Amino acid sequence: MSLLSVTNLHAGYGQMTILKGVDMTLDAGEIGVIVGPNGAGKSTMLKAIFGMLNISEGSVGFDGADITGIRSEKLAAHKIAFVPQEANVFPSLTVHENLEMGAYSRRDAYGAVLDSVYEIFPDLKDKRGQPAGELSGGQRQMVAFGRALMIEPKLILLDEPTAGLSPLFMSVIFDRVIAINKTGVTVAMVEQNAKQALAIAHKGFVLANGRNSYTGTGNELLANPDVARSFLGG
Amino acid sequence: MNELVFFVDNGLIAGLIIGAIYALGAIGVTLIFGILRFAHFAHGDMMTMGAFISLIIASLLQAAGVHGPFALVFIGMFPAMVITAAIAIGLDRIFYKPLRQAGARPIVLVMASLGVTLMLQGVLRLFGGVSARNMFIDRPKSIFQFHLPGANRPIVLTEPQIILFVFTAVTVFALHYFLTRTRLGKAMRAVSDNPDLARITGISTEHVVWATWIIGGALACAAGTLLSMDVALKPDLSWNILLPIFAATIVGGIGQPYGAIAGGFLVGLCESLSVFNWAILLRPIKPYLWFDIPSSLALVPTEYKLMVPFLILIIVLIYRPTGIFKGRVL
Numbered sequence: 001m002s003l004l005s006v007t008n009l010h011a012g013y014g015q016m017t018i019l020k021g022v023d024m025t026l027d028a029g030e031i032g033v034i035v036g037p038n039g040a041g042k043s044t045m046l047k048a049i050f051g052m053l054n055i056s057e058g059s060v061g062f063d064g065a066d067i068t069g070i071r072s073e074k075l076a077a078h079k080i081a082f083v084p085q086e087a088n089v090f091p092s093l094t095v096h097e098n099l100e101m102g103a104y105s106r107r108d109a110y111g112a113v114l115d116s117v118y119e120i121f122p123d124l125k126d127k128r129g130q131p132a133g134e135l136s137g138g139q140r141q142m143v144a145f146g147r148a149l150m151i152e153p154k155l156i157l158l159d160e161p162t163a164g165l166s167p168l169f170m171s172v173i174f175d176r177v178i179a180i181n182k183t184g185v186t187v188a189m190v191e192q193n194a195k196q197a198l199a200i201a202h203k204g205f206v207l208a209n210g211r212n213s214y215t216g217t218g219n220e221l222l223a224n225p226d227v228a229r230s231f232l233g234g
Numbered sequence: 235m236n237e238l239v240f241f242v243d244n245g246l247i248a249g250l251i252i253g254a255i256y257a258l259g260a261i262g263v264t265l266i267f268g269i270l271r272f273a274h275f276a277h278g279d280m281m282t283m284g285a286f287i288s289l290i291i292a293s294l295l296q297a298a299g300v301h302g303p304f305a306l307v308f309i310g311m312f313p314a315m316v317i318t319a320a321i322a323i324g325l326d327r328i329f330y331k332p333l334r335q336a337g338a339r340p341i342v343l344v345m346a347s348l349g350v351t352l353m354l355q356g357v358l359r360l361f362g363g364v365s366a367r368n369m370f371i372d373r374p375k376s377i378f379q380f381h382l383p384g385a386n387r388p389i390v391l392t393e394p395q396i397i398l399f400v401f402t403a404v405t406v407f408a409l410h411y412f413l414t415r416t417r418l419g420k421a422m423r424a425v426s427d428n429p430d431l432a433r434i435t436g437i438s439t440e441h442v443v444w445a446t447w448i449i450g451g452a453l454a455c456a457a458g459t460l461l462s463m464d465v466a467l468k469p470d471l472s473w474n475i476l477l478p479i480f481a482a483t484i485v486g487g488i489g490q491p492y493g494a495i496a497g498g499f500l501v502g503l504c505e506s507l508s509v510f511n512w513a514i515l516l517r518p519i520k521p522y523l524w525f526d527i528p529s530s531l532a533l534v535p536t537e538y539k540l541m542v543p544f545l546i547l548i549i550v551l552i553y554r555p556t557g558i559f560k561g562r563v564l
Binding site for chain 1: 421424427433434436
């Protein structure tokens with residue numbers, strides 16, 4: 001039984017359909033990476049799963065429930081968290097307050113989760129009293145990850161977490177993604193840096209023009225000469 | 235020394251009084267802008283309405299034979315704050331929420347709030363008439379005089395002025411505590427920072443909108459009541475006060491509650507100091523001056539007081555459009 005199953009998904013912005021029948025399944029504990037050229041519908045896919053777009057056809061199943069079309073604000077209750085690519089922190093709130101906001105939908109005590117987030121991101125502990133808007137891009141990305149982890153998600157959706165970061169920080173971020181995944185969180189990630197991302201992926205999904213063009217394990221896709229030529233820059 | 239006392243009375247205290255009123259109003263305007271993204275023009279009339287409700291409750295208390303250590307209207311102000319907050323939520327439900335849900339642009343909401351302003355003014359005049367009313371219905375307001383050594387004029391503070399200072403100070407601390415220590419207060423700042431992220435984080439926008447109207451409505455009621463206690467309750471109170479409140483909001487940085495407080499006092503002091511007759515302060519050193527002191531040396535004649543906030547507004551918009559506390563740019 002897969003944790004996330006996206007079937008024949010059609011979705012887009014307003015009248016414009018971007019996704020024209022995409023499938024994707026992830027088992028619990030996997031890292032799934034979505035790659036593909038610009039405009040292929042990668043980010044659209046995450047947004048559609050996370051209830052930010054209108055789904056015209058197809059379904060999204062999660063953990064035995066049908067979550068097709070459920071709006072974002074309700075999905076925290078289903079233990080799904082989303083980290084947007086841009087504007088993913090509350091700039092005037094401190095790092096600590098950003099993490100607290102992540103736990104807004106929780107009614108129980110979350111001190112232990114907070115500690116574990118600070119354990120995964122020790123840098124944040126030093127900067128806990130600093131407004132998140134004053135941090136560097138990489139640090140902000142960690143605040144965004146931390147915020148998303150506060151609901152103890154079963155599935156975390158990451159939209160291009162390394163966009164705009166230096167190569168050094170990029171490997172730090174991939175490192176953290178692996179660390180998060182090791183704690184049992186399933187990860188669905190969209191990435192521009194396809195090679196590095198597929199290297200840590202259990203499953204890879206190559207999208208083109210709103211459709212699946214290749215699907216396989218990360219290594220299979222990396223080894224596939226067609227994928228390499230078309231999407232990974234040779 | 236007498237001249238200094240005159241300056242404290244007519245320059246500083248007058249400025250701080252009106253500044254505190256502006257600050258209380260501007261907190262609401264800036265929070266509403268931060269959360270709901272529109273300039274709420276009906277805020278001035280929510281103040282007048284709040285003052286009327288306080289007066290009505292005070293009259294009811296008087297009829298019931300209640301006596302208290304404070305003026306009845308001040309006691310009545312607290313239930314009136316609750317009622318005004320409830321009305322603010324009601325107005326949002328009826329007029330603003332449907333527009334928000336229909337995805338109306340902010341300017342449409344601004345126009346709607348202008349409509350609400352006219353409506354409230356009409357309703358207030360219909361039931362309250364147009365005459366000025368004294369808020370102290372049970373007893374005259376107390377006046378406190380403080381004598382400084384070497385001065386035969388006292389520094390004068392009236393009961394409503396002292397109440398206003400204490401109330402404003404308590405409000406500022408309470409607001410700070412609310413915004414930085416409570417879950418809902420932090421959520422309000424989060425929504426103001428980034429509404430989309432707040433939504434996907436699972437923050438209830440509905441709760442935050444409610445909190446905004448409760449704070450904005452309650453403080454508008456308090457500001458209107460306290461201002462009317464200091465002078466008198468008039469149904470056109472709001473028109474003269476709306477512009478300075480918006481000036482204070484923009485000077486402080488739109489969406490910044492602390493900026494609104496600072497902006498309120500800044501605009502208030504600028505207003506009172508520009509209509510202050512500076513000739514009085516020059517009189518003691520008259521023998522040393524090479525020119526005759528004119529009888530009036532105010533920067534702005536009193537009748538043109540309203541141009542001061544306009545001027546401040548224009549200067550800020552030209553040289554620092556984000557305001558003192560780096561708010562949003564309109």
